[in-house]
Amino acid sequence: MCEVRVNKVAPKTSMKARGRGRGGGGGQGGTPDRPPVTLRRSSLISFEGEDENSRVENSINMVTVLEYQNDMQETIDQVQISTGLGNVTEALQSERAEIAFYLFTNDSVIRGNLTEHFKYTNNLLNELTWPQFRQEHELFNNKILFRIRLDDFRDKITKFDTPSVQAGIAFYNKANYIFLDQLTSEISEKDAAGVWRPLLAYKNMIRAIEHLGISMVFGLQYFGRGALNQKSYIAFVTNDALGYDFLNTSQNFEFWITDRYRSLQESYAWYANITRRRLEVLGRTKIDPDFDKATEYFYAMLGYLDALQKIQYEIRHVIERTLFSEMNASNSHVVIGIALLCVVLLISPVIILLVRMMTRTLQAFSDTLIHKTHELAYEQKRSDTLLYQMLPPTVAQQLKQLKQVSAETYESVTIYFSDIVGFTELSSESTPMQVISLLNALYKMFDSRIELYDVYKIETIGEVYMVASGVPQRIAFKVHISSDTKEELDRVGGFIMKLRGAMEIKGKGFMETYWLIGKHGVVGDRQPLQEKVEEMDVMAENPHSEKVNNNIILL
Structure with a gap:
């Protein structure tokens, strides 16, 4: 029988080798049939044309990506810490099972198996980064104190210095409880990449294995001692129920675990034996101690828990793959963002220089435009002035507005x-420049005088200067003088008006016309100057009428 036991311990050695590889590979065919969807985070870095707003937005987005990456890195670190805690917990669980088997079979297990387990657990403890435990207990203040207490307990166990089975496994239960509490707290606090479902499945699978391992201890007690007291029986039922409850909950969070578990039930040859022995323990029928059944139950449960641990490793690998995939995607986003910012920083001086040159060009163009606008306004004013000299202002305005002048x-x-x-004789005796100077001085004097009154210059032809009042603006009855003033003007004036008679005026029919006769004659035989005005279509009323008397316009 010892030879049989040695052969059955051999698979445990392979489990330890797998444990040294941080959990080993997934069982039952490797990766899940339905691999979990990797959560891809859309790129936050814009590739659009860079302006001030987009540069600020890209900077903010890159900071967001860096924060997201930092959260994922913390999650990966915590998963790695939980991996170390999980390995130590699994080693303690296995060690607890071996010690229970050693105690309940009265040292029938080979002593070297316990020594090998102790060495394996010590190696994992040496590699573990000791965390700050949430549970305050003197044994977990530091790693050295825990190792001393663990070694002391091992010595007592191997010497059968434990007064009872419950006292023998109490230390391992307490240690596993604190390790699992720390492990699950680390898992529950971090969820940067949205992997909460596999994380919770992983957490529940760990607890399921722990409770099923505790129930196995009491099952060994039942078959090794032949009976369970009330306290041990309650502990078996409680841990057995909790173990399967956590196992079912884990399957609810990740449905592919259900397929794995069903495959385990169908492929594991000892599963029917486990179910049968479990029902026997629940029946609590008193039996004779049977070390063969105890050994069979021990290795069957050990293989069953080992298969569940493979599913647990597979869940952990799913989490790690998801996190590393997200980390790689985040690194790509960060690299792209940094490269984009570097490009922006490199071309920014060129852009700034071009903007400054463009600004200067626009400023010079603006100054030139303002100068040309002033010149244009000045020339426009000159043109208007010349136009107003040639045409009446009202007519000029209508022409400028492209209106038809009626x-x-x-x-x-x-x-x-x-x-x-005597202009003709004067011109013949003078030089052209003298004539021009004379006319220019005379007409300037006339222009300055008529600006004081409502008079409009019609034209100048040679020495003739023609003005009109009442055109183009009608100003009848604007200036009034008394009859006495008019008579005085007639007396001192150079001309008198003499009725000529009715004459046909073009466009007006027959109207009364007058002669303008100079009052003072010229020495000699020459007749007084008489200017006929009918050729100019000049019309006037009777000089004695009220209208003529009261509408004299001074020149």
Whole structure:
């Protein structure tokens, strides 16, 4: 029988080798049939054309990516810490089972198997980064103190210095409880990549294995001692129920675990034996101690828990793959963002220089445009001034607005002609520049005078200066003088008006016309100057009428 036991311990050695590889590979065919969807995070870095707003937005987005990457790195670190805690917990669980088997079979197990387990657990403890445990217990203040207490307990166990089975496994139960509490707290606090479902499945699978391992201890007690007291029986039922409850909950979080577990039930040859022995323990029928059944139950449960641990490793690998995939994607985003910012920083001086040059060009163009606008306004004013000199302002405005200028009729206007007496003889005796200077000085004097009154210059032809009042603006009855003033003007004036008679005026029919006769004659035989005005279509009313008397326009 010892030879049989040695052969059955051999698979445990392979489990330890797998444990040294941080959990080993997944069981039952490797990766899940339905691999979990890797959560891809869309790129936050924009490749659009860079402007000030997009550069700020890309900087903010890259900071967000870095924060997200930091969260995932913390999650990976915590998963790695939980991996170390999980390996130590599994080693303690296995060690607890071996010690229980050693105690309940009265040292029938080979002593070297326990020594090998102790060495394996010590190696895992040496590699473990000791965390700050949430549970305050003197044994877990530091690693050295825990190792001393663990070695002391091992010595007592191997010497059968334990007063009872419950006291023998109490230390391992307490240690596993604190390790599992720390492990599950580390898992529950981190979920940066959205892998909460496999994380919770992993957490529940660990607890399921722990409770089933505790129930196995009491099952060994039942078959090795032949009976369970009330306290041990309650402990078996409680841990057995909790173990399968956590196992079912783990399957609810990740449905592919259900397929794995069903495959385990169908492929594991000892599963029916486990179910049968479990029902026997639940029946609590008193039996004779049977070391063969105890050994059979021990190795069957050990293989069953080992298969569950393979599913647990597979869940952990799914979590790690998801996290590393997210980390790689995040690293790509960060690299792209940094490269983009570097490109922006490199081309920014060129952009700034081009913007400054463009600004200067626009400023110079603006100054030139303002200068040209002023010149244009000045030339426009000169053009308008010249146009107003050539045409009446109202007519000029209509022409500028591209309007059609229609002929207008004026009821009453006053026209004035001036002529230089002897201009022909004077011109023949003077140089051209002298004539031009004379006319220019004379007409400037006339222009300055008529600006003081409502008079419009019609034209100048040679020495003739023609002005009109009442056109183009009608100003009848604007200036009034008394009859006495008019008589005085007639007395001192150079001309008198003499009725000529009715004459046909073009466009007006027959109207009364007058002669303008100079008051003072010329020495010699020459007749007084008489200017006929009918050629100019000059019209006037009777000089004795009220309208003529009261509408004299001064020149």
